[in-house]
Amino acid sequence: MKIVVKISVSMYMVLFIALQIWCSFVTFHFPYNGIYLDTARTDEWIVSKLEANSTNDKIHIGDKVIAIDGKPPGEWSTVKRWNVVEKANSVVIWRDGVVESIDLRTSRPALFDIISLAEEFVCLFMCVLLLVRESRSPSARLLAFSFLSAALIFMSLGASMRGDLIGKLMIASSMMVLPIVFLHFLVVFFKEKGDMELPKGHFKYLYGIAFLAFVLRGLYFFPSMAFVYRYDGSVTMGFFIIVISLNISLLATLFVKVRKAQTPLAGIIKSVFYSLLISFLPIICLSFLPQLIIGDWIFDPIYTSWLLLIFPITFSYLIASDQLYDIGLVVRRVLFACLMAVVPVSLFTGAFAIIFHGETNGKQILFVFLGSIFLLSAMLYAAEYWTTRLEPYLFPRKYVLKSALKKISKNLGTISSFRDLKDIILVDIVGTLQVTGGAIVFRHKNDIEIFCEGEVDTAEIQRLVNSSAMLKHPYYTFLEMNCHEEYTSYLIVTRKKTNTRIAKEELHWLQLITSYLEVSMENVYLIRKLTGRLQQMVSHLPQEEHLWLRKVMFELQEEERVRIATDLHDTTMQDLFFLKRRLTSLAEKPSMRQEDREQLNSMNNFVEMINASLRQSCFELNPHLLKEVGLKQTLKTFVEKESYTTPFEISFRAEQISEIEGKDLSAKRHIFRIVQELLNNAKKHSQAANVSFHLWEEDHFFYLSYRDDGVGFHVKEEVAVEIAASGMGLAYMRSRVLHVGGSFELETAEGEGTHILITIPTEEVMSA
Structure with missing residues (x-):
């Protein structure tokens, strides 16, 4: 299936490129003459009409054409089919009894050729943008196809005006397909974005009519059937107006239903309705309808066709930038930009008309006014975006x-x-x-x-x-x-x-x-x-009540300690490691002076001291050795390292404690935290010379004894945890002991040191 799709896409691409080459060749190789002939008598071809866009000003209405590139006019292909002189290099005319040969070739392309090429480029760009950015959206694909149809119209416009068969076939067929695709897009779009079911059974008839018209246009290739072309233009424009009217009717019906609703979809419907009117009414009312009614247009479609791009470009931008449901805001911003541009543009256009009075006509002044409105409005609309983008350079302090x-x-x-x-x-x-x-x-x-x-x-x-x-x-x-x-x-x-x-x-x-x-x-x-009140409450909870609250508090504390330890290990300690390695490599350079090398080695030693201190802090925050070597060895390692920084002598004695070692990790962590806090309190408050820890088991009980010969304190002076305190005072140690089902005994007096005995049953140690 994928291979078939790839082959089909490749064939379409080759066909499109071939058509582009052919139409571009015809457009830029032959000048546009716009000379229409009429046969007053069977043997005479009289110039009956000259298009305003013609680049040749040597031909006049009433001239009799004698020959076209050396051939009789009746034998020239474009004259036989369309009664128009195109794809010719020269003509011979008879005027007032004088025969004159006129060269039709010109070195400069027509203005409308440049305009149509620009319009084609815009359509192709928007088509590719939608297919790349929104390839999974059915409505976006239909909108991309509408851009492709518009691109074919602008591509074939120059070739069609020069009487090319392929150009005329392409532009007429694309003109019929374009409004159908727009209508199809609207139906799919409202289903996709608003889950609105709209009638779509008529599409097979509309596409069928467009296909039948395409087949009938094959008669163009037979000169004897040239009369088909005389009616084809009117049929194409009429069909375009009818299908666009269906578009407008559909939106008008939805608009009436939701005009008072304050929903995002209602805003989309209103904006689509106004956008469609702005895009299609000018070309219908100023070009197609006048052509059908009076045989000539008020404004050339080459200019009014620019407005056709407003509708699809607006929706392409909103869909691709995910701002579809902000369409009301976008429309108001556009209108505000246009209103802001009206006054300066009016002044500029008025000055232009006064300065170049007599050298300009009404169409040129209107073109200057509308073009200036468009450019200035676009600049004002984009001002916010570019101000934001350039703010670091234009307003650095504000940025x-x-x-x-x-x-x-x-x-x-x-x-x-x-x-x-x-x-x-x-x-x-x-x-x-x-x-x-x-x-x-x-x-x-x-x-x-x-x-x-x-x-x-x-x-x-x-x-x-x-x-x-x-x-x-x-x-x-x-x-x-x-x-x-x-x-x-x-x-x-x-x-x-x-x-x-x-x-x-x-x-x-x-x-x-x-x-x-x-x-x-x-x-x-x-x-x-x-937090302070909660800690106060937890520290005074009875042994048998609210165990879940203590459990939550302890778990939260342990999780935070592990997080901090992990962050220190993964960031700061790693940075110190790389710094140490860098300092070592610098010190080992042969060109390094001795005194600089010694200074670097000193810095390296200092970094190592910091690293060791952080390693110890990480261990205290997260005593991972509990799981690896057990409680006894972990406490011994911890106390030995602390003994190097304490102002007192530490004695640590641990007997066989196999029963507590067999308990879960959380229970052993509680005991480690109790020893940790006992040692911290001794450093801060005891003023002792000797501190001792003794661990043993007896009759299914674990015992932890702490003694110091410090200043002691009155038991009644023991204070509760204050707001913003760490939560690791004596009361909180008692809370930990109670949590694991143990007892906490304190003996102390002023000037007589402190003795704490903690007893924990090893048969029913509670899990934290």
């Missing part, structure tokens, strides 16, 4: 601010803490405005929180926030964002690095940023508040 706004608005969706506000948003604001620093300030009832980036005097900001002079400060720009009973927030930026205040455009940009930040900061504040 930078707009790009930064898009980036910041996108990043706002990822913010869940005030630290994110500083690290993501505030950094972008300071970098975009090129100021020395910026701050986000929260003024609560009893205190002030300040998140800074760059060079900012926090003490001065705190003083200004508590005073009424901040809005008039010469160095800082203050913008209030949120104002509630609980807090008021401000965005503050310093002067620019050039020691100038921010410009008006940048101030408006900042005000827009603050309008975005208001909602985000309100959400972040609520997240902070609710």
Whole structure:
């Protein structure tokens, strides 16, 4: 099947190219004469009509043609068929008793030949564009075929006017097919886009009439049947008008049904209706109907045919650019552009008519007016597109601010803490405005929180926030964002690095940023508040109640730790690895001086220290060794590494703990987190000289004992988790122990050190 399709397409392409070559040869090889003859007597051929587009001005009406290229007129092919002198190089005429030979050849092509060639190019371009971009859409394929029909009309126009048989056959047949394809396109289009079933049984009759007419036109090849041509032009134009009327009737019916509806499809129907009227009414009312009624047209179809392209080009653009359902907006933009162009174009055309008074006629002035309207409207319509495209070069500062706004608005969706506000948003604001620093300030009832980036005097900001002079400060720009009973927030930026205040455009940009930040900061504040309350509640939950809530909290924490560890390993640590390898290769260069080599080696060692520190952090965030070597060995490795950085001696003793090792990974992770937090608390608060850990099992219970000889504390001073705290205090350790079904015993007093004993049953360790 595919082979058949490829062969068919290839044959059509070859046929099309052959027709293009033939029509172009006839059009540009022979001049257009437009000399119509009439036989006053059987032996005389008198010039009865001269077309206005003729390039020859030496022939007059009433001249008697004696010979055409040395042959009697009655034997010339175009005279026998159409009574017109074409494809001739010279004629001999008799005028006022004088015989004169006139050369019909001209070196310049006719204007309408150039126009028709341009119209053909536009149609072919739109046809290919639709077939490439929208090959799967049936309506788009029909629209592409309508462009192909129009291209055949413009291709054959020049050859037809020169009396060529193939040209006349092509243009008449394509003129009949074109309106049928338009009607077919509309029916399929509304089915495809609006699921509207429209009658389509009449297409077989319409296509049948067009095919029958094509067959009858084969009589053109027989000179004795030339009378067929006398009626063919009228039949073709009449059929064109009838089928276009069917198009208009169909759309008018739909338009009446949906004229009050406010739906996208209703907008499409209205726009299609107006577009079709604008495209086809001029050529029907100003060219075809006058030709049928009075035998001559008001405007040459070569000019009114340009408007035919408005309808298909509009829909090709909308379909290819996925803006079909925005057609109402597009039409309004086009009309607005046309209205904006009317006044300057009218002034220009009036000045043109005054300056060249006596040298121009009405048609030329009308052409200048319509052409100028079209060009200026197209420029105004495309102005927004090209302004956007060229904005980085024409308005670089505006482009930078707009790009930064898009980036910041996108990043706002990822913010869940005030630290994110500083690290993501505030950094972008300071970098975009090129100021020395910026701050986000929260003024609560009893205190002030300040998140800074760059060079900012926090003490001065705190003083200004508590005073009424901040809005008039010469160095800082203050913008209030949120104002509630609980807090008021401000965005503050310093002067620019050039020691100038921010410009008006940048101030408006900042005000827009603050309008975005208001909602985000309100959400972040609520997240902070609710998280704190949730942590407080979880830390005090009884052993037997709400286990699912603790489980969710612990799982979320572990997922976030794993994510952070993975990000550090895949990004920062990899970058450090490549940096180290680069420094090593530079240090090994023979041309490197000794002191430079030593400096590079020192930098390499420093990078290695950073890498080792990050590796340890990744391990603490995601203790992967639990799965590989078990709980005992993982804790031993962790404590040994920590012993190098602690101010006290650490003793770690672990006996046989095979029962806990056989439990699931989540239970062992809880124990690791408890040891991790015990050690962190010892470093922060104990002031101890010795710390010991002891792990053992006995009678199906796992025991973890912690001791230090530090300062201790009163048990009643143990505080709950505060808002925005890490959630890993003593209360939260107790919550972990309760979650795995264990018990938490604390012995401490001021100046007597601390002892914690954790007991976990190994037979029924709960899964987290």
